[in-house]
Amino acid sequence: xxxxxxxxxxxxxxxxxxxxxxxxxxxxxxxxxxxxxxxxxxxxxxxxxxxxxxxxxxxxxxxxxxxxxxxxxxxxxxxxxxxxxxxxxxxxxxxxxxxxxxxxxxxxxxxxxxxxxxxxxxxxxxxxxxxxxxxxxxxxxxxxxxxxxxxxxxxxxxxxxxxxxxxxxxxxxxxxxxxxxxxxxxxxxxxxxxxxxxxxxxxxxxxxxxxxxxxxxxxxxxxxxxxxxxxxxxxxxxxxxxxxxxxxxxxxxxxxxxxxxxxxxxxxxxxxxxxxxxxxxxxxxxxxxxxxxxxxxxxxxxxxxxxxxxxxxxxxxxxxxxxxxxxxxxxxxxxxxxxxxxxxxxxxxxxxxxxxxxxxxxxxxxxxxxxxxxxxxx
Numbered sequence: 001x002x003x004x005x006x007x008x009x010x011x012x013x014x015x016x017x018x019x020x021x022x023x024x025x026x027x028x029x030x031x032x033x034x035x036x037x038x039x040x041x042x043x044x045x046x047x048x049x050x051x052x053x054x055x056x057x058x059x060x061x062x063x064x065x066x067x068x069x070x071x072x073x074x075x076x077x078x079x080x081x082x083x084x085x086x087x088x089x090x091x092x093x094x095x096x097x098x099x100x101x102x103x104x105x106x107x108x109x110x111x112x113x114x115x116x117x118x119x120x121x122x123x124x125x126x127x128x129x130x131x132x133x134x135x136x137x138x139x140x141x142x143x144x145x146x147x148x149x150x151x152x153x154x155x156x157x158x159x160x161x162x163x164x165x166x167x168x169x170x171x172x173x174x175x176x177x178x179x180x181x182x183x184x185x186x187x188x189x190x191x192x193x194x195x196x197x198x199x200x201x202x203x204x205x206x207x208x209x210x211x212x213x214x215x216x217x218x219x220x221x222x223x224x225x226x227x228x229x230x231x232x233x234x235x236x237x238x239x240x241x242x243x244x245x246x247x248x249x250x251x252x253x254x255x256x257x258x259x260x261x262x263x264x265x266x267x268x269x270x271x272x273x274x275x276x277x278x279x280x281x282x283x284x285x286x287x288x289x290x291x292x293x294x295x296x297x298x299x300x301x302x303x304x305x306x307x308x309x310x311x312x313x314x315x316x317x318x319x320x321x322x323x324x325x326x327x328x329x330x331x332x333x334x335x336x337x338x339x340x341x342x343x344x345x346x347x348x349x350x351x352x353x354x355x356x357x358x359x360x361x362x363x364x365x366x367x368x369x370x371x372x373x374x375x376x377x378x
Contacts, residue, residue, distance in 0.1 A: 004017070077118060081128055085128040128372060170252060228247070251269075252284060254289065258292060269297070295322075314330065
């Protein structure tokens with residue numbers, strides 16, 4: 001396959017030219033256009049590497065499309081997969097929650113269904129994107145450690161993040177934001193919310209430290225990359241560094257993000273944060289970290305279409321030094337490296353032919369086509 005007349009976004013520069021693909025691998029990158037029969041004319045659009053998504057819970061909404069409605073698992077997973085590939089995401093780390101802030105939640109009830117659907121879909125060749133399993137371990141939940149250990153015996157795990165969403169710290173350092181979010185989500189009265197807060201604080205004090213240490217030790221034994229989550233203080237970052245975490249997911253303050261970056265952790269922020277212009281929890285904005293030069297990875301989190309849009313938006317902002325190649329690395333090369341995937345994430349000879357052809361349409365990005373391993377997937 002030959003793709004020509006494209007603005008090819010390499011790791012460090014943009015060139016006008018042609019990419020040649022054989023057997024799913026990039027074999028040639030040339031300046032200039034060709035007019036060979038069968039060559040695909042990209043009409044001067046951008047040709048970028050397929051994106052690598054490290055933290056998305058997009059799958060959950062398809063398993064429970066409405067409260068109390070459970071959708072057939074394989075169908076739900078296939079719709080999720082199609083949504084990811086149509087957004088240009090060719091490698092997906094599906095983040096499933098091991099533990100939650102509330103007992104009997106749909107998230108917990110769907111855990112085994114989601115993991116089984118992911119594995120079965122991969123085995124049957126039903127996926128368009130490559131899917132990997134990311135376990136989000138809520139260490140303040142009483143069953144998290146047992147669930148984590150059970151899943152490790154059942155299925156390959158490629159990434160683990162350790163989180164604690166109890167009130168008054170990390171993502172919810174501002175108690176009013178915690179009340180606003182959970183009281184609205186679960187329709188709690190003031191008295192019920194007070195009791196909810198007490199239970200969450202007690203659970204965190206009882207389980208978090210022990211579970212965090214045990215989970216991290218297991219991941220080191222199995223060589224599974226670790227991510228921190230919602231670090232807010234220098235003490236949080238020191239703890240993450242102590243546990244040899246390689247990714248800092250969604251740090252909530254500039255202080256924590258800068259400290260994590262200085263220690264060699266890849267700072268990951270939400271693409272919706274970029275598109276919306278700030279955090280829904282009132283924490284640090286991703287574009288501020290870009291201005292400080294400490295933004296390393298973007299994640300679509302809960303909205304797949306935000307990922308490519310956010311990379312172009314970062315490149316367009318005058319408040320930072322991210323040009324198009326550096327901004328595209330946020331969604332491709334950097335997350336691939338952080339997860340240990342060295343065969344993808346950039347347009348280079350010998351790399352997987354996971355590619356996106358897109359064009360800028362005034363105020364948004366339009367994806368024309370997506371290829372996975374040199375085969376058109378969208």
